[in-house]
Amino acid sequence: MSKRIDVKDLNVYYGNFLAVEGVSINIAARSVTAFIGPSGCGKSTFLRTLNRMHEVLPGARVEGQVLLDGDDLYGSGVDPVAVRSHVGMVFQRPNPFPTMSIRDNVLAGVKLNGGRLSKSDAQEVVESSLKGANLWNEVKDRLDKPGSGLSGGQQQRLCIARAIAVKPDVILMDEPCSALDPISTLAVEDLINELKERYTVVIVTHNMQQAARVSDKTAFFNIAGTGKPGKLIEYADTTTIFNNPKEKATEDYVSGRFG
Template identity: 50%
Template structure:
């Protein structure tokens, strides 16, 4: 289970809100003058997999990327409202982004292993946060453990020193998940993690995500209805920067409440 007390110095961590890993209130976001999110109020439960679905440009990636504030990289993004991650408002100016990103791991659309060896990729995040020298044995232990968890160990154990960029896309994406694990984040954000993969690789990575269920709070953006249905506990349907519906996956796909949701699910647009 994700451990909400990881940021224990906060008063919010012990409040009833702790059953939610992420809560947004009145979240508005602009790219320059273009408004991409409108008054998003969202409560994402701790320890489950939540899918963000909706047509292209509906703001689901934007929402995901503002949770760990990686969206700030663009430099022309402005937000109002709040995003609480494990009880901390990450929108505040004095928040330490390094600490936020330690709690919130991210998997990107295109696998983006660093131009280092497989081993160094896995240990990269851990090295950043541990702040001390790691013994060789400890390092090998961490690397093996992480690669075991993503079911990659057997394929790569004999070539840990070779470049990660030489792996297949499926292996790269698994590696990108593996490198998050030693940091021990509470949340994993996944931005269409299978969109660059072929069907077989997709099902392998999906299986892996399902394996991780329960150990992390997972938020996954996907275009793929079937994937959302297969691989998530709850679904959030977004349209034009607004959250239209948020309900358990089963209910959303069987009895959606909003007309827009059922239109989308049935493939009338998107």
């Protein structure tokens, strides 16, 4: 199921503006990798290049390679739609489809990729995905109610259930807890810990305690100044980044002497 990601010399452009420069990183399968760094340093932009979601913005393009178990996501003839069904994404703000029931939200992606499902298969996917997102017990009696009626934390876990229902190889999370209260955040963090047994998880976070709690490895991104491209400064085991970083900039950032 889960696959490793190897990025080689990736530049990201918005039009002529170089947003992220020269990122090379190797992310192991079945691990949690956190991207940290100040706002505007390109970590979210970089995350989006891992499933080609940056292409939603007109003029965005990349140079370099992103290999998913050796397959280049940017190779000629690779359909971004297919890439996204292998690399799922969870967003900053919970975004269940408001017009769909909880059940239909979970099945939304499955119906796209797999076409039709028998009723019992669909029920199985719904149950296993919601269980996988630690949400089953809370919603099993109201699967036909709208997903927008859930609390923020539940909505975010519903979005995670929706993402894992597609059976992706990788799950990208773009500040998944920044709109949640501490208790919901804890629930999502517990979930991330469980998810890494089956998936490769990459998470962008502004919360350094969160990075320390959930990730195996941490990448620190920084930007030299406004208008300059973001760069990967340091990438190492999370304990190393937080306790014994090689770079001065990393140490300043994780110890709070920065920004």
